[in-house]
Amino acid sequence: MAAGAAVADSDPAALELLRKSERLMRGSGTEGVYRVRIVRPEWERTLRLKSIDDAVNGRYRLEMLQPRKVKGTVFLKVDNRLSMYLPKLRREIAISPAMMHDPWMGSDFNNQDLLESSALLDRYEHRIVGREGEGGNAVITIESTPKPGSAVSWMGLKQRFRADGLPLEIRYLCKQERRERVLRFEQPREMDGRVIPTRWVMQPLAQPDRRTVIEVEEIRFDVQPDPALFAVGEAANKGRPRR
Amino acid sequence: MKPVIFRLAFRNLTGNARRTALTVTAIAAGLGALIFLWAFNDGLHRNMLDNFQQTLIGSLQIHRAGFFENPKLARHIEQREIILRALEEAGVQHWTQRLESFALTASPTATEGSFLIGIDPRLEPRVTRLHRKVGSGRFLQPDDTYTCVLGATAARNLGVGLGDELVLVAYDRFGVLSAEGFELVGIIASGEMGIDRGLVLAPLASLQEMLEMEGLITDIPIRVPERELDAVTERLQLALQGHDLEILRWHDMFPVMKEWITLHNGFLYLFLAIVLLIVLAGVLNTLLLSMLDRIREFGVFMALGNRNREIGLLVLVESLLIGVLGIALGILLGLLLVVLARRTGIDLSAIAGDTGRFYVDPLIRPELNLKHLATTAATVLSATVLAGLYPAWRAMRLTPAEALRHV
Numbered sequence: 001m002a003a004g005a006a007v008a009d010s011d012p013a014a015l016e017l018l019r020k021s022e023r024l025m026r027g028s029g030t031e032g033v034y035r036v037r038i039v040r041p042e043w044e045r046t047l048r049l050k051s052i053d054d055a056v057n058g059r060y061r062l063e064m065l066q067p068r069k070v071k072g073t074v075f076l077k078v079d080n081r082l083s084m085y086l087p088k089l090r091r092e093i094a095i096s097p098a099m100m101h102d103p104w105m106g107s108d109f110n111n112q113d114l115l116e117s118s119a120l121l122d123r124y125e126h127r128i129v130g131r132e133g134e135g136g137n138a139v140i141t142i143e144s145t146p147k148p149g150s151a152v153s154w155m156g157l158k159q160r161f162r163a164d165g166l167p168l169e170i171r172y173l174c175k176q177e178r179r180e181r182v183l184r185f186e187q188p189r190e191m192d193g194r195v196i197p198t199r200w201v202m203q204p205l206a207q208p209d210r211r212t213v214i215e216v217e218e219i220r221f222d223v224q225p226d227p228a229l230f231a232v233g234e235a236a237n238k239g240r241p242r243r
Numbered sequence: 244m245k246p247v248i249f250r251l252a253f254r255n256l257t258g259n260a261r262r263t264a265l266t267v268t269a270i271a272a273g274l275g276a277l278i279f280l281w282a283f284n285d286g287l288h289r290n291m292l293d294n295f296q297q298t299l300i301g302s303l304q305i306h307r308a309g310f311f312e313n314p315k316l317a318r319h320i321e322q323r324e325i326i327l328r329a330l331e332e333a334g335v336q337h338w339t340q341r342l343e344s345f346a347l348t349a350s351p352t353a354t355e356g357s358f359l360i361g362i363d364p365r366l367e368p369r370v371t372r373l374h375r376k377v378g379s380g381r382f383l384q385p386d387d388t389y390t391c392v393l394g395a396t397a398a399r400n401l402g403v404g405l406g407d408e409l410v411l412v413a414y415d416r417f418g419v420l421s422a423e424g425f426e427l428v429g430i431i432a433s434g435e436m437g438i439d440r441g442l443v444l445a446p447l448a449s450l451q452e453m454l455e456m457e458g459l460i461t462d463i464p465i466r467v468p469e470r471e472l473d474a475v476t477e478r479l480q481l482a483l484q485g486h487d488l489e490i491l492r493w494h495d496m497f498p499v500m501k502e503w504i505t506l507h508n509g510f511l512y513l514f515l516a517i518v519l520l521i522v523l524a525g526v527l528n529t530l531l532l533s534m535l536d537r538i539r540e541f542g543v544f545m546a547l548g549n550r551n552r553e554i555g556l557l558v559l560v561e562s563l564l565i566g567v568l569g570i571a572l573g574i575l576l577g578l579l580l581v582v583l584a585r586r587t588g589i590d591l592s593a594i595a596g597d598t599g600r601f602y603v604d605p606l607i608r609p610e611l612n613l614k615h616l617a618t619t620a621a622t623v624l625s626a627t628v629l630a631g632l633y634p635a636w637r638a639m640r641l642t643p644a645e646a647l648r649h650v
Contacts, residue, residue, distance in 0.1 A: 069421075
């Protein structure tokens with residue numbers, strides 16, 4: 001599957017907008033603190049986490065800060081592999097392909113979402129299918145379908161952006177309708193010099209009484225993450241007296 | 244019917260005591276053997292059911308509606324106090340509480356999927372005999388924290404021994420993957436695959452903490468005697484109506500065992516039919532011979548003015564009397580066998596080897612089931628009367644002249 005040929009199938013304007021949005025939301029390195037509120041009919045709870053996104057090297061690190069029981073749990077994506085470090089056991093567990101569609105931390109995101117956030121751009125063909133309004137405030141709709149032969153989780157995506165790249169909404173389409181969901185980007189605000197959505201709501205379409213709300217508490221763009229944080233076994237060694 | 248027929252029949256039977264005794268003994272032996280077989284069978288089933296229920300599941304379980312079909316921690320029991328009150332009112336004394344889930348059990352060298360049960364070490368022995376199945380080490384104790392008991396096969400597959408740490412990985416109530424270390428304190432060798440292989444027992448309190456289920460349970464297993472099972476179930480169902488709970492008897496959850504028993508009883512009915520056929524043939528033989536022996540006698544009867552119908556009736560009454568006598572003796576014989584076998588028990592281990600997998604103890608104590616006894620006795624009696632029909636018919640067709648000339 002030659003990347004060049006596949007890209008040619010996408011609408012260049014659509015790709016340009018997607019890349020613009022990607023550049024807006026992620027710097028070369030991004031560090032942030034997020035609050036994740038999970039709403040269920042039976043309960044509701046809030047987690048806090050620190051994320052370090054090393055976009056240049058394709059690495060990603062999530063560290064749970066709250067609640068106490070999960071504090072210190074680290075999710076690490078290195079070389080397209082996802083692992084989980086459990087501080088109480090001082091052990092790293094590989095998240096196997098079988099667990100990819102399990103919910104991440106009981107939320108409406110799944111482990112696959114952690115892994116493929118940036119792969120959406122490469123694995124789908126993108127076309128602009130709608131445009132409302134003019135200039136910087138125009139709203140553009142892009143439809144994305146899987147490239148032939150690429151392994152993807154969704155039958156299609158329907159994304160809406162502002163012309164300047166600010167994401168508004170991603171709709172995840174699936175053959176099984178009960179799995180369909182929509183991610184809405186809300187409350188755009190300036191943070192660390194950029195206007196970004198500061199509240200992201202993941203809503204399963206078949207279950208209106210469940211949702212996951214992510215709020216950005218702090219964010220810093222274009223930082224240089226410490227490579228040691230991603231070293232294999234680093235997470236496991238942290239806090240453990242070296243023998 | 245003239246009473247004289249009974250007197251006559253009686254005299255005929257006593258007059259040829261040897262022949263009568265032979266027939267009666269044949270019936271009695273057949274019936275006695277059947278009663279004993281039924282009692283053995285019923286004793287075996289009682290033993291199986293007790294063992295099956297007391298191995299793990301109890302006679303009855305209460306969960307949140309839908310939990311048995313689709314166990315999720317979110318479907319935990321919310322009305323524990325109401326249930327406990329209902330249990331008290333229904334006269335249930337033997338109950339326990341559990342938290343059930345699934346886990347990945349990991350040792351340093353291997354991983355196995357397991358059924359994870361958090362048990363209350365104080366209450367559990369009231370319902371099951373799990374605590375007696377521990378082969379090495381010990382069972383969970385009330386003050387234990389983060390200990391576990393594992394089946395022998397699982398322990399071997401995981402390559403762990405007593406005192407080793409196992410890591411259990413499971414989703415908690417909020418759907419978060421959580422993991423904890425548990426010290427292996429006991430190994431169960433029950434001989435039963437489901438338990439030796441796929442089961443991990445841990446203290447209820449530790450699992451509640453690990454799975455974010457503080458103070459919460461998913462099921463209440465109950466033990467009641469089999470004959471009270473349906474009544475207790477009904478009382479509980481009535482008392483707990485509208486609380487979104489399911490009250491399941493052992494055979495609602497695991498119908499296989501009940502079906503097996505029905506099948507096994509079916510075999511015994513087949514056996515009963517074969518024994519009946521033999522009894523029928525034996526009795527028919529004797530009655531027919533005795534009838535043929537007495538053709539001249541019947542001729543005299545008829546010459547004296549008795550009707551053919553009365554001759555036939557006489558033969559039938561004779562077979563009825565033989566049947567009643569045989570059954571009385573047969574019941575006595577059967578009871579004697581059952582009482583004797585009950586006292587010593589029947590040791591199967593010599594012929595059957597290890598039967599633990601089928602929940603059967605090596606020593607079976609027969610148990611009398613009055614329903615089975617009544618059915619068997621009634622069937623044998625009807626068979627005897629049935630056997631009398633043909634000789635009676637033959638006797639009826641005699642004519643006085645022919646009969647008198649018969650040699």
